[in-house]
Amino acid sequence: MADDLSMTAGEYVLGTLDVAEQRAFARRLMTDPGAVALVADWQQRLAPLLLTAPDAVVPADMWSRIDMATRPAANDNQPVWRWKIATVAAALLAVVTSGLALRPRPAPPAPIIAQAPQGFAQQIAALSSEGGSPALLVTYDAGSGRMRVVPVNVSPRPGHSLELWVIAGKAAPKSIGLMPKEGAAALSHMKVDPALDTTIAVSVEPIGGSPTGAPTGPVVYSGKMIALSKS
Known part of the structure; x- marks a missing residue:
């Protein structure tokens, strides 16, 4: 369970959670110091990547390609956490190659937290x-x-x-x-x-x-x- 929470915190920092997941995790941050500490840890680990990544033009189909690469097959019975790890890994790759550290995905246009x-x-x-x-x-x-x-x-x-x-x-x-x-x-x-x-x-x-x-x-x-x- 601790690994699952750390994975969710990482996805929250990367902006790869969907709206409902982001909203639920933000509520958890209100009462769970452990979750807050994990978010802070992920931010500290990922922030240096933004400083070292060169400026680059992001391909318009970047996120659709990541989605296709990490989408589980219809007959894939592996646990959910396996493809979640792939999602985070793909997002980290995007961070390193295009300077997208700590930015949310283009969709949805605005995180629910902002409202x-x-x-x-x-x-x-x-x-x-x-x-x-x-x-x-x-x-x-x-x-x-x-x-x-x-x-x-x-x-x-x-x-x-x-x-x-x-x-x-x-x-x-x-x-x-x-x-x-x-x-x-x-x-x-x-x-x-x-x-x-x-x-x-x-x-x-x-x-x-x-x-x-x-x-x-x-x-x-x-x-x-x-x-x-x-x-």
Whole structure:
């Protein structure tokens, strides 16, 4: 099952899921830190391919040729995952040869996520310590400006506060509040530009937060914001 989830996360990043599958997986990202971590891992692994791939004109029949090459025969009784692997492999080939990394397929014209109603998380992040499993799950809705930070596996810090910071691109860390002792943190009037490489981080501070307006203690968790909708 873990391999199936990783495969779906890879297809989600490549844009090869159909509309219904994409919508279902986006819902799963709202509540499953493991799925978020897999998406982040796929993005990190695939992004360098875009930087190394030369510019090229994509043949008009590219996707139809891939579909024909990966479509199972009528009498093929092999498990579904075998042709899914072929689909991902073909998409990866398209990435390397034509610079299509992280772009959705031409059909459908617009991902369903882009038409999500207000209140649907458009960006998400899994915060973790270096090399650790996700400790907090962050969801953000640009329409309402609301951000929610849900603890998943946070180590207690007696006598200290955990302070949240947003780092937009190369800007200095900006405090966005303290984590409550129990439960999730709900933040309003937030602005996160999806065009920037935004990181959410958590530092250990004195009770009540940093006295300087910048992190004074160790940063124990951090994670990149991932855009769920394509613009």
